[in-house]
Amino acid sequence: MDWNRVRADFPLLRREVHGKPLLYFDSANTGQKPEPVIAAVDAYYRQYNANVSRAVHALGEQATSAYEAARDRLARHLNVHRDELIFTSGTTMAINLVAYSWALPRLKPGDAILLTRMEHHANIVPWQLVAQRTGATIKVAEITPEGVLDLDALYSAMTPEVKLLGVTHVSNVLGTINPVREICRQARKRGIVSMVDGSQAAPHRALDITAIGCDFYALTGHKMCGPTGTGTLWARREHLQAMPPFFGGGEMIREVRFEGTIFNDPPHKFEAGTPNIAGFIGLGAAVDYLDALGMANVEAHEAELLAHATEEMRKLDGLRIIGTAPDKAAVISFLVAGAHAHDLATLLDLEGVAVRSGHHCAHPLMQFYGVPATCRASLAFYNTHAEIERFIVALRKVRGMLGT
Ligand SMILES: Cc1ncc(COP(=O)(O)O)c(C=O)c1O
Structure with a gap:
């Protein structure tokens, strides 16, 4: 499966945000649409x-x-x-x-x-x-x-x-x-x-x-x-x-x-x-x-993306992943010590990175973890390993800007 060719089916993914190539990590919120749709x-x-x-x-x-x-x-x-x-x-x-x-x-x-x-x-x-x-x-x-x-x-x-x-x-x-x-x-x-x-x-x-x-x-x-x-x-x-x-x-x-x-x-x-x-x-x-993609291929590819992103995010000091079940879809909620989720998401946006911050329509879950909000990076099959690398660079930069 040539996932780069698949990604090319999504015209919106070619746009820029704040002068940077869009990095869309908010697919759990809504997914992007391919050309045939x-x-x-x-x-x-x-x-x-x-x-x-x-x-x-x-x-x-x-x-x-x-x-x-x-x-x-x-x-x-x-x-x-x-x-x-x-x-x-x-x-x-x-x-x-x-x-x-x-x-x-x-x-x-x-x-x-x-x-x-x-x-x-x-x-x-x-x-x-x-x-x-x-x-x-x-x-x-x-x-x-x-x-x-x-x-x-x-x-x-x-x-x-x-x-x-x-x-x-x-x-x-x-x-x-x-x-x-x-x-x-x-x-x-x-x-x-x-x-x-x-x-x-x-x-x-x-x-x-x-x-x-x-x-x-x-x-x-x-x-x-x-x-x-x-x-x-x-x-x-x-x-x-x-x-x-x-x-x-x-x-x-x-x-x-x-x-x-x-x-x-x-x-x-x-x-x-x-x-x-x-x-x-x-x-x-x-x-x-x-x-046509095959949901089994989608699942396998997303599992690789999830493993890559999780591994890289775990290397960042002060970053806490909420939700570490062994059987997981490509959704990563996280917090950075000393930073509010909205501040993180706002600064990430300036880097072209779209993640969601907030309670994610799950107040009882936020109460369980004792937090008002989390940041959430949610991936789809049209995301790439290169985007994950860029996401980590952006996270490090934003963490530095917030002094955390
Ligand atoms: C687990 C879950 N249930 C329900 C919904 C609600 O979906 P919709 O707003 O499309 O009705 C969402 C959307 O975020 C969801 O993630």
């Missing part, structure tokens, strides 16, 4: 912009078939049935859909929702809103200081009152890869429904949702080379059939009378209104792009 969105608007599932004219049919083809591609990529894939604006909407359509009508006082310490706010706040309205409570499974989920604690927290487990596949702060297949098996054995947040797994590894054996799996398209405003919820068919729709409107109906409405079948039952057509056509192109 940009071209697919462009072609839709230039050549066949029309609404989907409504018009019989040629443009309408072309748009509908491109939009539905994206669902086929994503379904194949994830090893699930296409009718179990609901297009959403992202993970946040996907989890909210489960919270309001599955959990809200079911949970009652005395029930519990089990979450882990390393969840993103998107897999915490919707459950709190549902808990407030149903009288259910939230339980939390803890992590070790290395950032590994304490599996014994997790399994012993799976008590009879727990009705739903929310767990992230890969932590957006620690990079920890959770053994979701075994976790979901344990949950299922106890009759607990599992919701996996796959936002940070989908860009980095081959996914076989059927093998994972969860009940719900959410992911977001913009982190996996696709356009913003795209994502998906996969759900077991029996849940989709039993769940009432979350949004009402066009496309999600079979027949509407003032006396009542007969809903369309899943997935359309959950896709009211005009969707992000261009976005999903772009996501279909992103899936093709990733499939």
Whole structure:
């Protein structure tokens, strides 16, 4: 695999920032887009912009078939049935859909929702809103200081009152890869429904949702080379059939009378209104792009980048890496003694280096580590070993400027 040729597919990576070549280490926040994705969105608007599932004219049919083809591609990529894939604006909407359509009508006082310490706010706040309205409570499974989920604690927290487990596949702060297949098996054995947040797994590894054996799996398209405003919820068919729709409107109906409405079948039952057509056509192109690279190649290449960056960062005095799980994706949260994360990120930006600083939408994790914020370097397959060397030089320089 010629990764330099692959990198050339990403036009944005050729730009400069503050007069320096851009070094983009913020892919966990959002990923950059390759030429075929940009071209697919462009072609839709230039050549066949029309609404989907409504018009019989040629443009309408072309748009509908491109939009539905994206669902086929994503379904194949994830090893699930296409009718179990609901297009959403992202993970946040996907989890909210489960919270309001599955959990809200079911949970009652005395029930519990089990979450882990390393969840993103998107897999915490919707459950709190549902808990407030149903009288259910939230339980939390803890992590070790290395950032590994304490599996014994997790399994012993799976008590009879727990009705739903929310767990992230890969932590957006620690990079920890959770053994979701075994976790979901344990949950299922106890009759607990599992919701996996796959936002940070989908860009980095081959996914076989059927093998994972969860009940719900959410992911977001913009982190996996696709356009913003795209994502998906996969759900077991029996849940989709039993769940009432979350949004009402066009496309999600079979027949509407003032006396009542007969809903369309899943997935359309959950896709009211005009969707992000261009976005999903772009996501279909992103899936093709990733499939052509091969997710196993992506994973292996990123593992090398992670090992290189970790080794070099460990040589820097005063630098602390938060999240040292043995099984990790290419996400490195770090702190430099005596420097605030925002100051570090601001000075790194002046060197052309884009990293994220802040709480990363994971306040409970920041509380666990007793820090208000971290800096986070998150890599993707389009990053290079040379960029890692440049990053280390920039880190040393910034550390010197901050006098740390
Ligand atoms: C682990 C995790 N979950 C959920 C989300 C939310 O994704 P979105 O904002 O695309 O809905 C993110 C995005 O940062 C994430 O990293």
